[in-house]
Amino acid sequence: MTEVVVTGIGAITPLGLGAATLHERWAAGVCGIEDGEGRCREFVATDHLSVKEARRADRFTQLALVASVEALTDAGWGEELPYEATRIGSMIGTGIGGIGTIEANDRAMFEHGPKHVSPLAVPLMMGNAAAAAVSMRHGLRGPSFGTVSACSSGADAIGTAMRAIKYGDALAVVAGGAEAALTPLSRAAFGALDALSVSGISRPFDARRDGFVMGEGAGVLVLENGDAAQARGARVLAVLRGYGATADAHHVTAPHPTGEGAAAAIARALEDAGVQPSEIVYVNAHGTSTPLNDRAETTALKTALGEHAKTIPVSSTKSAIGHLLGAGGAVEAAATILALRAALIPPTLGWAERDPDLDLDYVPDRARPLDLSEGRRPIAISNSFGFGGHNAVLCLEAR
């Protein structure tokens, strides 16, 4: 069966504009979190989009659009698409969608009346808006939709895109995730759940971790049918080897305490990839910095990877940018590929105090060269888990 390859990467994150910036700054130990939030401070929509394009898009869609432009450029897609337009899809996940738009229009309605709700409210708030905008911006006429699985949305979009290519529905898919939920309602709502860090510090797997830090951003990959990519002479960045998705069927917000659903997703992704646990050289963890996730994820890794779990470096991108919710899985897939290609594992920033039960190698302090001795190949997994019990795991190999 044909391989699905990654030929382009784009990311807008709290660490700055561009995928390379994400890797370089994270690996250098820079943290993009300020005042307890990971905001994309360097992102100004109208620097990149026309007035019309910007005002026709909620911030989550703006982030996705700009990341998609970077990804397509990186893939070497010029003015002309490399394949017939109906064979190129657009799948962009989001956890919440246009919540900023919802809040603004809700305020307008209650303060001034229903006639003050904007005609743009629906097209901006809808969860599929980013997928639609990416399709329109680039003229992609293949399968196009959003995936919605909370903080697994971005990973599920990439996994679903991989399936669409393998099945033959598409020769390429522009896939990823986007989120812009740093809004009053969203802050209050996550706060009411006791999910947010009181200290405002994201320190995954550390004994002092006290909740996640919200972030915003977008990650977009260009995925192509490997044969088609080769035929057009594309530069291949990575192979998307496998995808595994499961559900906990346990609790709407808490992960299963033993992480059995997550472990099953990891096992499924490895099986799909035809990869043994001993071949994994890096785990890009979901690592939210919540007491429950980091414990359950550690257990899940040990269940799925067995004796190898303790020797494989595990780091969390969320230590540097916070939790990008529905964008997380896509941004982290991008970060994983870049780490593998650079053969440099960025650290879990802020990790200093060991939780006695969390006994994996969390790559503290500073970036570490990837161990590719004895013919080991740059193969990693990237975990994403979401409220609702969704688990999505991607297995990636750099080229």
Place this chain on the structure above:
Amino acid sequence: MADLTTEQIEKVITDSLISFGANAEDINRDAELAALDIDSLDLAELSQIIEEHFGVELTSADVAEITTVGDAIDLVAERG
């Protein structure tokens, strides 16, 4: 709402079109809205702004009759 001057109407409509992304220098009475890349969603917003400023309610049938910037100005002036 009496005493509406054409200038007032023209200013509100021009400012709106610019905020929708139209180029200021392309906007004149004879300019066609389609040529300014103004579409049905923009016109729905424009109707809202016109109602807010001038109390003139435009139906979608009214809006469908508008082709040029001048058409829009005249329609509001006539109803105002």
